[in-house]
Amino acid sequence: xxGVQFENLRDAGDPAELARAHxxxxxxxxxxxxxxxxRQGRTxxxxxxQRTAKQLFVPFTVGGGVKNLEDAAAVFSAGADKISVNxxxxxxxxxxxxxxxxxxxxxVVVAIDAKRCRTTSKWQAFTHGGRKETGxxxxxxxxxxxxxxxxxxxxxxxxxxxxxxxxxCELTRMVSDAVRIPVIASGGAGRAEDFIEVFQQGHADAxxxxxxxxxxxxxxxxxKQTLDNAGIPVRWPC
Amino acid sequence: xxxxxxxGAGNLVSVKKALDWLGHASEITSDPDxxxxxxxxxxxxxxxxxxxxxxxxSGAQQAIEERTRNGTPFLGICVGLQWMFEGSEEAPEIAGxxxxxxxxxxxxxxxxxxxxxxNHLTISETSRLFRGIAQxxxxxxxxxxxxxxxxxxxxxCEYGRSFSAAVEKENLxxxxxxxxxxxxxxxxxxxxxxxx
Numbered sequence: 001x002x003g004v005q006f007e008n009l010r011d012a013g014d015p016a017e018l019a020r021a022h023x024x025x026x027x028x029x030x031x032x033x034x035x036x037x038x039r040q041g042r043t044x045x046x047x048x049x050q051r052t053a054k055q056l057f058v059p060f061t062v063g064g065g066v067k068n069l070e071d072a073a074a075v076f077s078a079g080a081d082k083i084s085v086n087x088x089x090x091x092x093x094x095x096x097x098x099x100x101x102x103x104x105x106x107x108v109v110v111a112i113d114a115k116r117c118r119t120t121s122k123w124q125a126f127t128h129g130g131r132k133e134t135g136x137x138x139x140x141x142x143x144x145x146x147x148x149x150x151x152x153x154x155x156x157x158x159x160x161x162x163x164x165x166x167x168x169c170e171l172t173r174m175v176s177d178a179v180r181i182p183v184i185a186s187g188g189a190g191r192a193e194d195f196i197e198v199f200q201q202g203h204a205d206a207x208x209x210x211x212x213x214x215x216x217x218x219x220x221x222x223x224k225q226t227l228d229n230a231g232i233p234v235r236w237p238c
Numbered sequence: 239x240x241x242x243x244x245x246g247a248g249n250l251v252s253v254k255k256a257l258d259w260l261g262h263a264s265e266i267t268s269d270p271d272x273x274x275x276x277x278x279x280x281x282x283x284x285x286x287x288x289x290x291x292x293x294x295x296s297g298a299q300q301a302i303e304e305r306t307r308n309g310t311p312f313l314g315i316c317v318g319l320q321w322m323f324e325g326s327e328e329a330p331e332i333a334g335x336x337x338x339x340x341x342x343x344x345x346x347x348x349x350x351x352x353x354x355x356x357n358h359l360t361i362s363e364t365s366r367l368f369r370g371i372a373q374x375x376x377x378x379x380x381x382x383x384x385x386x387x388x389x390x391x392x393x394x395c396e397y398g399r400s401f402s403a404a405v406e407k408e409n410l411x412x413x414x415x416x417x418x419x420x421x422x423x424x425x426x427x428x429x430x431x432x433x434x
Contacts, residue, residue: 023421028356054255059378059419079251081419104285106352106380151354151380180350205355235356235376 016052023058025220028235030056031084031154031208034064042071046078053079061109063154072099076107084154086111087127090134090141093148100149108152109184110145114138114171115158123171130158139174146179153183154208160188167194172202184208192226199232240264240432241276243302245292247283247317249416256418260425262432270301278432279310282418283317287342287383288329290321299335306337311409311434316381319405319412328383337410338390342383349398352382357395357415359403365392367404367411369430375423377403377415385414409434 019030032052034045042065049062062075063084072083089096089110100108113130114123123138134141142153155175157168167188176183182205185198189209198204224234242253242264250266257264257280264280265272273279279302283289293299306312314322323334326342334342345351356376361368384401387394393404395414404413411431417424 053251055259057256057259057418057425058421077251079255081252106284106354151352182350182354205350 015048016055019052019060020055022220023056026224026236027058027220029059029061029206031061031063032080033084034062046074049075049078049080061154063109063111068095069098069102072103076103082107082109082151084109084111086113087132089145090125090127090136093144096145096148096150100151105149105151108150109154110142110150110152111154111156112138112142112145112175113156113158114168116168116171123174126158130161138171139178142175142179142183146181150181152181153179155183155185157185157187161186163188164190166190167198167202167204167207169198169202172198172204176203176205182206186210192223195223195227196230196232199227200230239276240278240280241273242266243273243279243281243293243298243318244268245281245283245289245296245298247285247289249282249284249316249418252416252418253280253282253315256425256428257432260429260432268296268298270297273298273301274305276305277310278434279305279312280315280431281313281318281321282315283321284380285317286328287317287320287326288332290317290334291329291332293321293335294333303335306409309409311431312411313431314412315418316414316416319414320383320385322405322410322412323385326383338388338405338407338412340386340388342385344383346398352380353384353397354380356420357397359393359395359415361404362392365404365406366434367406367413367427367430368393371423371426371430377413377417377420377423379403379415381414385412 059081061082062080066072066083066085067088075083113126116123125134125136125138125141160168167185172185184206185204186208195207198207227234244266320342321334322337323340324336325334327344358374390405390407391402392406394400395403417427
């Protein structure tokens with residue numbers, strides 16, 4: 001079953017309302033990413049998570065700024081089913097194991113932002129919103145994340161993100177074939193056909209789209225119909 | 239009052255908010271006295287089977303067994319379902335409640351583990367828990383261990399092999415998937431349970 005997730009953007013309106021609307025429109029899972037870097041932002045985030053979770057009955061992942069077990073626990077208590085870790089996991093991979101041990105691997109998503117290096121043709125992992133190089137090979141990091149207890153990998157192509165030119169299927173396939181946990185493809189979705197490609201060629205287990213301006217709320221139905229026509233099993237909400 | 243049993247295995251908030259949404263009063267508790275006074279009992283759970291060991295030690299198991307013997311409806315979710323059996327390969331030293339015979343097994347390693355995501359159900363038409371739920375409905379799973387097909391199975395699912403997605407017998411119900419995460423299908427199932 002291929003999943004389609006929607007990532008909420010804060011400046012697009014009230015996350016709680018958007019999440020509910022997307023889930024009603026057919027999103028299989030919802031991801032809420034906190035892009036604020038302030039302490040004040042964290043309190044707001046937890047309140048938002050709580051409000052959003054109250055009326056959401058599909059899996060709900062929250063990411064952004066989770067640095068330790070305490071942060072993770074607060075996010076779960078607020079109503080998230082899974083947390084996503086990125087920068088904090090790369091600087092302290094033990095965090096993955098710690099959270100997985102306490103809450104279960106299925107609750108830990110490791111987000112990897114990857115950019116292709118022109119000289120080596122391999123992908124490097126970046127942190128801090130894609131600003132900081134790590135020198136880590138993205139595929140190798142994904143393997144390590146799995147070994148340390150990650151339940152899923154949320155893989156964002158920095159090269160494709162925001163371009164609407166399609167997912168990076170080569171990157172997605174490299175990572176998906178290297179690990180045995182689900183890989184969620186992210187970055188570059190522009191047309192329904194992009195989703196077909198990332199499932200078939202990219203071997204993705206799920207795909208994430210963030211731009212509600214491309215799809216609108218009715219677009220989810222059309223998108224799933226296109227996938228269905230291409231023979232990709234999709235879920236229709238009742 | 240529905241007692242949602244807290245044994246440190248997470249996932250309580252999700253179940254409570256689903257029941258709140260549906261308008262059914264519930265209380266998260268680990269207190270055997272509170273369980274003993276409840277009209278229905280829900281045992282949620284994610285994570286490791288070994289966490290169920292605390293149920294025996296805290297007196298909660300005894301309270302659950304006493305109430306269910308007297309007909310109180312009981313719903314086990316995920317690890318909660320698995321606890322209704324005799325045990326699990328995941329933690330051989332911990333005994334389940336033995337409400338049903340059989341042990342939980344690990345999926346073969348040829349499949350990607352855990353089994354996580356939406357999957358279809360094949361539902362028995364006589365099930366009360368699934369009344370009004372369409373054949374082949376999708377629900378959300380996240381588990382590495384499963385309950386083999388049993389006499390009490392009322393819904394099955396395929397992941398490399400067939401396994402019990404739900405069991406039902408008199409006042410005892412158990413589901414491997416997460417109804418609180420399965421959209422409208424899950425909410426309908428919880429409504430059916432609450433309506434018993």
